[in-house]
Amino acid sequence: xxxxxxxxxxxxxxxxxxxxxxxxxxxxxxxxxxxxxxxxxxxxxxxxxxxxxxxxxxxxxxxxxxxxxxxxxxxxxxxxxxxxxxxxxxxxxxxxxxxxxxxxxxxxxxxxxxxxxxxxxxxxxxxxxxxxxxxxxxxxxxxxxxxxxxxxxxxxxxxxxxxxxxxxxxxxxxxxxxxxxxxxxxxxxxxxxxxxxxxxxxxxxxxxxxxxxxxxxxxxxxxxxxxxxxxxxxxxxxxxxxxxxxxxxxxxxxxxxxxxxxxxxxxxxxxxxxxxxxxxxxxxxxxxxxxxxxxxxxxxxxxxxxxxxxxxxxxxxxxxxxxxxxxxxxxxxxxxxxxxxxxxxxxxxxxxxxxxxxxxxxxxxxxxxxxxxxxxxxxxxxxxxxxxxxxxxxxxxxxxxxxxxxxxxxxxxxxxxxxxxxxxxx
Ligand SMILES: *Cc1c(COP(=O)(O)O)cnc(C)c1O
Numbered sequence: 001x002x003x004x005x006x007x008x009x010x011x012x013x014x015x016x017x018x019x020x021x022x023x024x025x026x027x028x029x030x031x032x033x034x035x036x037x038x039x040x041x042x043x044x045x046x047x048x049x050x051x052x053x054x055x056x057x058x059x060x061x062x063x064x065x066x067x068x069x070x071x072x073x074x075x076x077x078x079x080x081x082x083x084x085x086x087x088x089x090x091x092x093x094x095x096x097x098x099x100x101x102x103x104x105x106x107x108x109x110x111x112x113x114x115x116x117x118x119x120x121x122x123x124x125x126x127x128x129x130x131x132x133x134x135x136x137x138x139x140x141x142x143x144x145x146x147x148x149x150x151x152x153x154x155x156x157x158x159x160x161x162x163x164x165x166x167x168x169x170x171x172x173x174x175x176x177x178x179x180x181x182x183x184x185x186x187x188x189x190x191x192x193x194x195x196x197x198x199x200x201x202x203x204x205x206x207x208x209x210x211x212x213x214x215x216x217x218x219x220x221x222x223x224x225x226x227x228x229x230x231x232x233x234x235x236x237x238x239x240x241x242x243x244x245x246x247x248x249x250x251x252x253x254x255x256x257x258x259x260x261x262x263x264x265x266x267x268x269x270x271x272x273x274x275x276x277x278x279x280x281x282x283x284x285x286x287x288x289x290x291x292x293x294x295x296x297x298x299x300x301x302x303x304x305x306x307x308x309x310x311x312x313x314x315x316x317x318x319x320x321x322x323x324x325x326x327x328x329x330x331x332x333x334x335x336x337x338x339x340x341x342x343x344x345x346x347x348x349x350x351x352x353x354x355x356x357x358x359x360x361x362x363x364x365x366x367x368x369x370x371x372x373x374x375x376x377x378x379x380x381x382x383x384x385x386x387x388x389x390x391x392x393x394x395x396x397x398x399x400x401x402x403x404x405x406x407x408x409x410x411x412x413x414x415x416x417x418x419x420x421x422x423x424x425x426x
Contacts, residue, residue: 001013001015007189007290010072010073014068015066015069016065016069026062026065026283026284028276028277029062029276030276030277033055036052048264057267057268057271058268059263062280063279065279065283066079066220066280066283066286067081071223073289074184074193074222074224076195076202076222076225078256079221079222080220080223080259080267081206081220081273081278082218082219082220083217083218083272083274084217084219085203085204085205085208085218086112086116086205087219089116089152089183090272091270091272092201092262093152093181094124094126095261095266096150097126097149097150101148102126102129103126103128103149104129104144104150104151104178105153106133108158108160108394108395110158110205110383111379114387133153133162133164137172140168141172141175144176149178153180154185155182155186155187155192155194156319156338156339159341159384159401159403160317160397161319161326162325163319163326163333164182166199166333167198169198169199177231177232179227181200183202184202184203184204185203185205185208185209186208186339186341188204188210188289188293188339189202189289190290190293191334191336191338192334195222195224200224200258201221201222201227201258202222206220206278207370208368208369209289209293209339209340209370210285210286211281211282211285211370211371212371212372214368214373215281216277216278218279221262223258223259223262225258227258229250230250236249237250237257238250238251295408296406296407299406299409299411300320300341300404300406301318301321302411303404303406303414304318304342312423312426313344313346314346314347314349315344316342316343318338318343319334320337340369341370341405341406342404343401343402343403344402345400346422348426349400350400352400352425352426353400353425355425356421356424359420359425361420361421362374362409363376363404363407363414367382367383368405370405371407372409373407374406374409374417375405378402378403379392379401
């Protein structure tokens with residue numbers, strides 16, 4: 001890959017570079033294991049002294065190509081694909097944090113992530129303090145403890161659609177000596193590259209825009225290679241690992257320490273592995289990421305403007321609208337567009353919203369976002385259902401809130417569908 005290639009070129013060309021006579025398109029290496037004729041070589045693979053694939057729980061050539069492309073697009077040094085976005089969040093955090101330690105996270109998170117951190121991590125002995133991402137820097141810093149090991153947030157909050165103040169979060173992470181780990185699912189690297197704004201690790205639910213066509217659940221972790229793991233706070237990176245005969249990650253792998261450790265400790269031991277077929281689909285989907293994100297963003301802005309001008313609509317939230325509290329920040333961090341997700345509420349409220357969703361003909365009511373087809377969802381009764389009313393309020397979920405994932409159909413058809421459904425509901 002040419003380092004100086006621009007985004008869309010990397011999206012098409014990076015990751016897989018066939019040699020003469022090899023398949024033009026990335027093959028699906030549907031093989032659990034790999035053939036060798038030397039026991040010493042395989043022993044070297046086990047000891048991480050040789051490079052190569054050994055067993056597909058740990059690495060696989062199809063996954064490797066997808067990971068290389070994701071790392072290129074986010075501007076990272078390496079990546080690790082996972083079986084889901086939840087798996088990516090889990091591994092990205094337990095790679096730096098263990099029982100008895102602590103994480104600070106923004107309160108405006110995907111409902112599944114909030115439950116993972118507040119309920120399941122607690123069972124694993126990891127405590128999480130949630131902070132309002134709009135709070136003053138000093139207030140967020142006050143949530144840190146001596147055992148805090150990571151700061152976690154989303155580029156665009158789900159479903160509050162608040163754009164993260166990267167400058168503030170990067171400064172807090174730097175001052176506190178912990179990595180800033182960002183869920184960039186809503187923005188994708190086409191619209192925002194958190195590593196360029198001070199983040200150290202980026203994760204995705206590839207299930208959404210990276211796949212883009214609602215086919216496969218998956219996730220990925222990208223390592224920025226830019227965190228000083230030897231700052232004294234991360235002994236598991238600098239002290240010998242007994243599982244590898246006393247290997248020290250920073251000393252042996254340098255700026256690839258984080259992603260290598262995630263793979264050889266946690267992917268090896270827990271096995272939240274992506275299938276080669278999924279990696280094949282994602283590697284190909286990325287070829288059109290730039291085109292798709294342009295169209296999703298353009299359609300969402302048009303739909304948001306239409307809804308804002310509608311007298312039966314109570315409110316609209318989209319970071320690309322001047323009325324959004326995140327408008328200025330979106331101009332700074334999302335200059336190419338704000339993606340395909342918007343939220344709104346109808347006059348009246350919950351009852352009218354339900355009738356609206358059930359009256360749509362083109363847009364479907366599904367638990368999903370980020371694919372080519374326009375879809376709607378009601379977070380209070382669906383994705384954020386497990387949260388208490390107070391937790392929902394903190395996460396930005398009101399009872400009347402309808403979340404729309406705007407697809408890449410012709411915008412006139414999407415608007416016509418919304419128009420007829422609004423008129424049935426209100
Ligand atoms: C969907 C989603 C996840 C979880 O990903 P899965 O692939 O469903 O496990 C995490 N973060 C965000 C922002 C999401 O939208």
